[in-house]
Amino acid sequence: MESRPLRYFVAVAEELSFTRAAERVGIASPALSRAISGLEAELGVRLLERSTRRVTLTETGTALLTDARGALVALDAATQRARRAAGVAGGKLVLAVKADVEGGLLEDVLAAYRAEHAAVPIEVVFTGWREQPGLLRSGEADVAIVVEPFDSDGLDAEPLLSEPQVLALPTGHPLAERPRLRLADIEAGHQQVGTGSHVYVRHGAQRPQFGDMVQMLRQIELGRMLALFPVSLAERNARPQLTWRSVDDAPEAAFAVAWPQSSQSLAVAAFVRVATAVSVGRNSSGMADVE
Known part of the structure; x- marks a missing residue:
């Protein structure tokens, strides 16, 4: 089976319109219709029910749609990796990290990796919160530093380090007057914006909008929310309008x-080995508390 008619089928199945699907994939509607008919003939099944008013998926079409999406994602990921490897002599490694949320490991890991025999040029891609797993699966990144738990479907991981989380709150907030806190102190006047979230808002309030770490910290400074962060992030974000407080029973931030x-890259294996070695050294030296 060729990938092109499979892409056409996914487009029609998602749009439920031959006209919209044809515009999406850039071919004429009659040609798209013929391609779908050819795919049905090749498979010996009916994938779509067509009428003058609507297009619907058959039960077989619904089953194929799930597998087709997965197959196309895998194919696109392989294509991305091959093109990237061909673009630089010896290939290159794309590392995905959330800016400032990498346990303070990034600089040391990069320095140690460059000294490795199997090292290749490395590109660091800064992502949004928990975007790294999707980039790994799509082939847009080769390796990532993530915070656990994360969506590990199709991925392998090695733990790196764990560190305490501290609470960021606006200077002058009543809780800032206490040297140490517990989660119950936060929850007395605030609620999590979602299960397992590290963001807290006042009871009944909505989660404020923010697009990156700078905006997030600014929302805290304005008193619109509180948030738990790894202590390494707090150490790099001292701001006069922010106060950081230890929370004795807060869960630790675990990095991996x-x-x-599916990766068989020697460069990826070298990066994993280096990152693990650097984290062992960091764990043995310990980390400073933030007050």
Whole structure:
């Protein structure tokens, strides 16, 4: 089976319109219709029910749609990796990290990796919160530093380090007057914006909008929310309008290095080995508390 008619089928199945699907994939509607008919003939099944008013998926079409999406994602990921490897002599490694949320490991890991025999040029891609697993699966990144738990479907991972989380709150907030806190102190006047979230708002309030770490910290400074962060992030974000407080029973932030299970890259293996070694040294030296 060729990938092109499979892409056409996914487009029609998602749009439920031959006209919209044809515009999406850039071919004429009659040609798209013929391609779908050819795919049905090749498979010996009916995938779509067509009428002058609507297009619907058959039960077989619904089953194929799930597998087709997965197959196309895998194919696109392989294509991305091959093109990237061909673009630089010896290939390159794309590392995905959330800016400032990498346990303070990034600089040391990069320095140690460059000294490795199997090292290749490395590109660091800064992502949004928990975007790294998707980039690994799509082939847009080769390796990532992530915070656990994360969506590990199709990925392997090695733990790196764990560190305390501290509370960021606006200077002058009543809780800022206490040297140490517990989660119950936060929850007395605030609620999490979602299960397992590290963001807290006043009871009944909505989660404020923010797009990156700078905006997030600014929302805290304005008193619109509180948030737990790894202590390494707090150490790099001292701001006069922010106060950081230890929370004795807050869960620790656990970092890991993750990569696709299908990867056979020596460069990825070298990066994982280096990241693990650097984290062992960091764990043995300990980290400072933030007051």
